[in-house]
Amino acid sequence: MTRCLHNNSRHLWPRILGVFSVCIILMLTLGDKADAAEPGPVISLVIDGRGVSADVQPIQRNGRMLVPIRVIAEQTGAQVQYDGAIRQVVVSNQGKRIVIPIDQSAAYVDGKRVTLDVPATIVKKRTLVPIRFVSESLGYQVDWNAASKVAMVWTKKQTASASAKDTSNPYIVQEGDSLFLIAKRHNTSIENLKKNNQLTSDALLAGQLLYLTNQAKPAAYSPKKTAGNQQLLRDDFVFPLAAENEYEPYVDSFGSNREWTESGNGSVRSHEGIDIMAPTGTPVYSVSSGTINRIGWNTYGGWRINITDAGGAYKMYYAHLSAFVPGIKVGHKVSTGQMIGFVGDSGYGAPGTTGMFSPHLHFGLYQASSGKAIDAYNYLRYWEQNKVNHSN
Template sequence: MNRCLHRNSILHWPRLLGVFCVCLGLFIGVIDMSKPALAEEPGPTVSLVINGKAVFSDVQPLLENGRMLVPIRYIGESTGASVTYEAATKQVIMEQKDRRVSLIVGSNVAYVNGRHYTLDVPPKIVNDRTVVPIRFVSEALGYRVNWDERAQVAQIESKEPDDSVAIVKEASNPYVVQAGDTLSKVALQHGTTMSAIKKNNYLSSDNLTIDQILFLPNDSKTATNPLSKKVGDSGLLKKTYYFPFNNRSWYEPYGDSFGSDREWTESSDGSVRSHEGIDIMAPKGTPVYSVSSGTINRIGWNTYGGWRINITDESGQYRMYYAHLSAYTPGLRIGDTIQAGQLIGFVGDTGYGGAGTVGMFAPHLHFGLYLNDNNRAIDAYDYLRYWEQNKVASPFFLMGQTRRRIS
């Protein structure tokens, strides 16, 4: 899979009780015990992301004395840290680079590079898993930690952030390349230079293709063939809409797969159906964000889409469809209000069969766009290319921005 990196506490414990597939959690402040337990989740959920990917666990997190304890094995597997357990002394040792963290099951004493610390809660054994206080261990190893209150997801980053790449900074004047266009012709026509266009779009050559989107520099004339002229609704070309991956996610360059043939059907009668969305290939567990603000109108298993979620946008005109997910974020229900840029789930390879079917195709996000009044599918490719310049910022993203070639 190619890398496509773009430049451009309060834990509500009742929300976690219903988590089916959550791996890890993070203590953030005071616990609100006044809220009732949530109903059964609509599908598998994950409440922890490490280094940009969801982490699945067979042991739920524990909450004791306002601290979250999680299986140490999964921290090590996701960060590359070494983890050892000395059965005779019940000592857990975690090492990475120049950091060495030592804890003892049942003891409030811990050591970081030989320095003594007192824990609020000790490590313990649960279902043959050693669980440890996640915040203490993460910070002791020098990891960065964030709690997404809205999504109820803990995020840990053990790697140094990559701030060497960038997004298109001036994206308000998109031009659609026409037959016969050259880079010099487009530049002259819009009162700018070839080098300015190439720099803004991160182009490595002067070659153009028909229907390619060029983001003209802000001091250029208004595009003579604007993207708004090509798409059906220019109202969707606004900064209130987000790309479904954040600005540090990896994904492959994607094409316009709308309308292509798909051979798998429920009836298995050999018929061919038309693809009603855009497929973006990405690693399993990649966080998926809501493109728009709106309301959940469907969530759960779909034979074709696997674990999917439908969100009606706040205008009531459109439905956004996110399919083949591996899991949701905790607590999502039909009727819930969702904000644009809210984390809602994770890339997977579910679908094409009964509940739980996986592996029928490579992991990817299927994004569909539908008119709400008549359920007609719309080609979302051009909208996605525009929204691609507006991404949710990773909490660990510093001053740099992510980059990909615009073509």
């Protein structure tokens, strides 16, 4: 075989080079497609603080976003009718009536003609309409998050979730604590504690964060005092959920046992993060500025994002997401407080596995140099004082 190849090499080389050239072209073509592909499910629309999935993705035309009208209707309670004979959609809600002809540059709001920047269209048997025009015609507020390529619609005035009025003196609730003991220890009153933290009951959870007023004594157990690495107590880092988002009080779950393993051999592994329980679709924000070093599916973490902070000292891991924001990939730079994905319940199986546990954000913190996991609990408690706030 060797001799045959040698003797006929001058005849074979053109064919070999031809095949090689074709392979190179295919590799470049497939590489372009891979780069253009999203790393997993994508959400481009947030309504009243929750990411909304659609069977047909929103599209951009002439700087305007068009979304499936059914998505808006289902999330806001608007009524939608489509007349295929004359190709127009009618949207009505709370006395407002909007008529939108398909592929036409004009629409009608309560009978008044309005010129559109971009017309409604039909994609895969779904009617897509310009979201800003429809939302504002219905009296909704629309914001465009350019960094994350996400449209945010508020059907009512957004307000921050129940939070403390004075956050200057944070205290971590200890085992055996009560409002009475905390108030007595810090020379304040139960009434002040409840009022400042907007508490509706006296029940406390060990590890819960309370905010003492600045008139009280300095907190005996504060995130800053209990944190091991003061370099991570940075005021330019933010909490991964926004001020208007609801989430359950979280505890230090770092190091707790987890029984599910990929091998299924019954072994127990150590939990390397903090779980923050929140509804599916809750937007997730980058704690720090940095660079995405991994994104996509992980057997344990589901749809996840790994970000190395701008200083290169730490890696932050956001897992069990339901979707990502559009267009992000490995190597992309992100800013502090930039929306990167949405809370979900993905993971513990093959790509697309969901429902193995309740929706939550798993946040992990690692040393970049060694890969060693760090207990992020006290740092999250500190960053909790800094949140992205859309209600401002």
